[in-house]
Amino acid sequence: xxxxxxxxxxxxxxxxxxxxxxxxxxxxxxxxxxxxxxxxxxxxxxxxxxxxxxxxxxxxxxxxxxxxxxxxxxxxxxxxxxxxxxxxxxxxxxxxxxxxxxxxxxxxxxxxxxxxxxxxxxxxxxxxxxxxxxxxxxxxxxxxxxxxxxxxxxxxxxxxxxxxxxxxxxxxxxxxxxxxxxxxxxxxxxxxxxxxxxxxxxxxxxxxxxxxxxxxxxxxxxxxxxxxxxxxxxxxxxxxxxxxxxxxxxxxxxxxxxxxxxxxxxxxxxxxxxxxxxxxxxxxxxxxxxxxxxxxxxxxxxxxxxxxxxxxxxxxxxxxxxxxxxxxxxxxxxxxxxxxxxxxxxxxxxxxxxxxxxxxxxxxxxxxxxxxxxxxxxxxxxxxxxxxxxxxxxxxxxxxxxxxxxxxxxxxxxxxxxxxxxxxxxxxxxxxxxxxxxxxxxxxxxxxxxxxxxxx
Numbered sequence: 001x002x003x004x005x006x007x008x009x010x011x012x013x014x015x016x017x018x019x020x021x022x023x024x025x026x027x028x029x030x031x032x033x034x035x036x037x038x039x040x041x042x043x044x045x046x047x048x049x050x051x052x053x054x055x056x057x058x059x060x061x062x063x064x065x066x067x068x069x070x071x072x073x074x075x076x077x078x079x080x081x082x083x084x085x086x087x088x089x090x091x092x093x094x095x096x097x098x099x100x101x102x103x104x105x106x107x108x109x110x111x112x113x114x115x116x117x118x119x120x121x122x123x124x125x126x127x128x129x130x131x132x133x134x135x136x137x138x139x140x141x142x143x144x145x146x147x148x149x150x151x152x153x154x155x156x157x158x159x160x161x162x163x164x165x166x167x168x169x170x171x172x173x174x175x176x177x178x179x180x181x182x183x184x185x186x187x188x189x190x191x192x193x194x195x196x197x198x199x200x201x202x203x204x205x206x207x208x209x210x211x212x213x214x215x216x217x218x219x220x221x222x223x224x225x226x227x228x229x230x231x232x233x234x235x236x237x238x239x240x241x242x243x244x245x246x247x248x249x250x251x252x253x254x255x256x257x258x259x260x261x262x263x264x265x266x267x268x269x270x271x272x273x274x275x276x277x278x279x280x281x282x283x284x285x286x287x288x289x290x291x292x293x294x295x296x297x298x299x300x301x302x303x304x305x306x307x308x309x310x311x312x313x314x315x316x317x318x319x320x321x322x323x324x325x326x327x328x329x330x331x332x333x334x335x336x337x338x339x340x341x342x343x344x345x346x347x348x349x350x351x352x353x354x355x356x357x358x359x360x361x362x363x364x365x366x367x368x369x370x371x372x373x374x375x376x377x378x379x380x381x382x383x384x385x386x387x388x389x390x391x392x393x394x395x396x397x398x399x400x401x402x403x404x405x406x407x408x409x410x411x412x413x414x415x416x417x418x419x420x421x422x423x424x425x426x427x428x429x430x431x432x433x434x435x436x437x438x439x440x441x442x443x444x445x446x447x448x449x450x451x452x453x454x455x456x
Contacts, residue, residue, distance in 0.1 A: 187396045234268070
């Protein structure tokens with residue numbers, strides 16, 4: 001995981017902060033005003049995850065920051081009154097040249113040349129700045145993207161090791177996996193869209209988790225998309241707490257030594273763990289139907305403020321989806337439907353959200369309109385999220401049915417053998433029982449979710 005990128009860019013930006021422009025305001029993380037940052041992203045850098053922004057330059061007279069520039073570990077974004085918007089991806093940088101007579105800098109990239117007028121910048125300093133970035137690129141200290149890559153879109157090797165970490169925790173607890181833990185793990189597999197081939201590998205690993213945590217974390221970290229490393233760890237800790245909460249006193253889930261160990265490895269502080277668990281509790285209230293649209297809006301903003309205050313991007317917590325079994329695109333569309341996508345930093349996490357929200361919520365509201373008569377006004381956008389959870393829950397049950405068939409066939413083959421291995425037969429039989437009970441848990445969950453919608 002390239003965790004040095006942000007700190008190196010912050011150091012570089014601080015070095016150039018007072019020299020880069022002629023009197024315009026530059027703000028460096030963590031001292032970037034929230035309102036200015038939101039204005040800049042919404043105006044000219046909508047694809048940028050605001051938690052990735054290292055520095056903001058404000059070119060406006062009245063301080064709105066709707067014109068200026070943003071610097072991240074992956075790119076440079078600029079908007080000026082006299083110039084068109086510009087985006088320079090650092091990974092594509094090749095060469096920088098200045099032309100004093102024309103008051104501009106020529107940036108050569110893999111995708112063509114770009115010119116930056118020095119009307120807002122000190123020419124020599126700007127040239128030096130980009131040359132320093134080229135050196136950082138050669139050292140591997142840049143990120144490939146300014147977006148958080150959701151777990152669903154990460155390489156399979158990352159998904160597999162992510163799940164293995166969680167399975168290792170369940171065995172660390174009591175040397176076995178019970179139906180509640182299995183139901184949560186299987187739901188997570190559906191949320192991150194693990195394909196059939198890799199589900200087989202996880203199914204085998206469930207019976208014999210024989211790889212160390214060190215190796216699992218190492219292999220996962222080596223394959224994480226650049227810029228998403230820290231977010232992935234935050235998401236992993238969320239899912240570890242989620243599975244832990246399925247089987248024990250929910251008030252002490254984050255205190256489990258396995259979770260504390262991973263938190264310490266990646267400098268996740270206790271107050272950050274506490275806020276991650278608060279997000280999980282919030283999700284559970286949505287699932288139970290305890291919150292309406294206005295309460296979700298209010299609590300989401302409060303959570304975003306609290307998690308941001310301790311250095312945890314709320315979007316990172318939802319990198320694998322929610323703890324109630326909603327995939328990342330689903331939670332993004334659901335909160336975006338409530339008008340919270342951009343505010344909470346979700347608009348940059350998944351692309352194509354606008355259309356999905358209109359289609360998903362619109363279709364569901366249309367169905368309710370036709371079927372509910374005078375009750376149609378009670379329809380809430382929150383219902384869209386619960387409907388999506390129901391779909392994922394059913395898909396998980398279908399996947400587990402395939403797993404049960406596989407185990408049953410394996411058991412039949414063992415029984416057919418002349419020398420029956422009783423120990424192995426008992427082991428498979430026990431696994432079948434756990435799988436059957438886990439499906440029962442998921443069926444109950446689906447029934448309860450349907451009840452939430454019917455009660456409304």
